[in-house]
Amino acid sequence: MFAFPRLIRRILTALVPPALVVGLLLSGSLAPAAAQAQPAAPAQAEAADFKARLGQWQDALNKAANRVAVGDLVNTEYEALRAGLTTVQHDAREAGAAAGAQRETAQRMLDALGPPPAQGAPAEEAGVAAERKRLTQTIAELEGRGKQADLIVTRVDILLRTAADQRMTQLTEQLVKRGPVPLLPSVWAALPEQVAYMQERVARAFTIVLDEGEWRERFLGLGVLAAFLFFIAWPVRRALLRRYGHRDMPGDGGERPGYRQRVVAMAVEAIARCLMPVVPTVALSGSLVGLLRDVYDAGPLTTLILGVSGGLTAFFLVTGVARATLAPDHPAWQLADLDPASARRLVRRIALAAVGLALAGTGIGLSEGLFTPPEMRAVVGFGTMALIALSLLSLLPHRLWIAAAEPAAETDCGCPPDAPDVTLPAPESPAEPAKPRVVWLRLRLLIGAVALLSLAASAAGYLTLAVYASKLMLTTIIIGGVLLVARGVLRELLCVVLERDSGQMAEVRDMVVVTDRGRRLVGHAGRAAIDLGLLAVAAFFVLPLTGMTVTEMKGVADGFLGGVTVGGVRIVPGDIMSAFLVLGVVIAVTRFVQRQLDERVLRRVAIDEGVRNSIRTGVGYLGTTMAVLMSVGSLGLDLSSLAMIASALSVGIGFGLQNVVSNFISGLIMLVERPVKVGDWVVVNGLEGTVRRISVRATEIQTFQRASVIIPNSEFISKAVVNWTLKDKTTRIEIKVRVTYDSDVRLVDALLLKIALGHNLVLRNPEPVVMFRDFGPSGLEFELRAFVANTDHILPVRNELRMRIIEQFRDQGIQMPFDQRVVHMPKVEAMLETLLADRVSAGPLLEVVSDAGNVVPLTEKEPKAVS
The missing domain is CATH 3.30.70.100 (Alpha-Beta Plaits)
Known part of the structure; x- marks a missing residue:
């Protein structure tokens, strides 16, 4: 999160048009010879400058090493040390990168001179030999600069790690260091004297400030400012809550508001109940601290102000987020899906716990800021730990966390799903009532365990460890609740942007994505980006409580984005991220160009659909190729180094990927030669249908039965294809x-x-x-x-x-005949002849009734064909 400018520079460098680079190179090549023949003075000056800077770096590293060797670094010294070492490391890396670029340029010039003459061969021209010698010396000198810069960078890394390990060791020793046990009688015996001492310090601070008339006037002005802010914030707060917050909706029949309405109401409630009171509190406390900064011996008063303001801020944040999400007075607006009775009980319990946590936080801040004596600090710390434990344990009972019977269904973007078309029958009531389902069980158990362990640690004398764990836990809970509210609001805003039908936002969205699939992908990517951003914000607020400073977090981010070396291979996440961003941006631009070209140019020209498809596909291939090349360039890879890999892959392509390459080449031939176009009616391998899409590997044909058939492109090139619409649709x-x-x-x-x-x-x-x-x-x-x-x-x-x-x-009256068939059955015919012969010889002629109903004598002896 701290290295975004560097990442942006990488992306912009990758997106620089290649023509600009070529133009710069050509302009350099066409420069006059006098401009190319630069004198040696600039090179000598550059070498002297590097030598001077190297000496400064070494002095700074020696001083830092001596200070780290002494140990006992406080926060301010550690921050200053890291800042100075980081500056030295940055300068050394830039110097090393510049030396490497100059060395590469000199090596290319030396390669242009060709190899030196072989032994026994004629000597080369004197000017060429002198230039070769000068370039060789320059390359050697630049290699030396790069190695010296790398050495400085390595020394800085070692010093930074040593200082971080030393500071972590100090923090660990402080956490496990045992102080006075607050339950011992000897500790309580020392309290009266220490309490009197602290009262005297605080009273003296108040006396110094209040005895001066100037401070009275200042406090009066701050009081007027507080009243002014109160009379502004309170009406605005009431108006927001009345208009957009949780409210009774007339005429809704008790129906639950939509998800979007509930999210908006939650955001308004959170802003009105958190920011409205928090902003004036922070402003007034900041003003007071600023006024008391230069007052002698006013530290106790400053600490008191900071402790009280911190406690009030925590109270407003906790109670505001709780009422915004749980909506105890209007259960229909609830987002947490808790049982309404449980939600009301939980909000009341959270308010009481927030009071206890605010008092405990104020007590911890005062005991740390006033430099209280150890015994008094142990007793006060144990009391605050007990108050924190009681406050948190009061929130853990199951009856406060009973889930609603019917949780609201939501879609991916947070919008309510469409109503079902079919009304499902109501489920039968079970024989036994279902047990109430409780939520957040594991998290509540973890919070309770941390609270009890912190109390036990403070009772055993490990107050620093108890305060450390409590601060980390409470801050994480508060920040997590606030960021969950922000997450719901941001996701709903993303959903609104993706669903808006008109307006400038919709026009911008349609320029990037048009299809529903694209919007879904953008929605998933947007939600992931929102979650990552909120995690980064949470880390920014939580990590300092673990002992990590801002410079350390910046160093971790820079180190992560700068890369790590694994097995001799340097992996640079920053370059990888920039490569993916460049790839996505260029492909998005390509899709936009394709769409605009198809809709605003090709359709108006009224050319054939197949030609439009070929142009659109060619632009897509060109843009994808440029995206891949730019992303590879942003990774810092030399394309010439991929020649060996490509030659090795060619063997595998020749044996294992013949069909893939054949289909790819056939696809290119089809796009250029166009024997088959989109929309053609073709017959190939007995399959008949319309061409729908021609891709790199295969062609999609939709049959007249509406079935999609994927045919490899090589089938269209190597085999006979019937194209009903190749030249003419007649x-x-x-x-x-x-x-x-x-x-x-x-x-x-x-x-x-x-x-x-x-x-x-x-x-x-x-x-x-x-x-x-x-x-x-x-x-x-x-x-x-x-x-x-x-x-x-x-x-x-x-x-x-x-x-x-x-x-x-x-x-x-024209008739269409049926097909006539003559069927011969020899056995049946022979049997009939025999029967007829016997019948004729035995008696009178056989009379047969014809189809018309007439009696016809059968006199013929020949067998009849049976049709």
């Missing part, structure tokens, strides 16, 4: 017709032509034709051939023509 329709042999063929021909010409989608040029194809086994076979202008009309035109043919043929 296509021919063939309709086969069969009529009986006794039909008038001239009439059939005329009817088919008339039907085709009567359809408005059938083209007149080329005109429809009727072909008498063949004498079929069941009838005469004709074929109607007609052309339509668009392949989309094939199915409806074919369907309409067939229905008209049926209607016209029925009107004209």
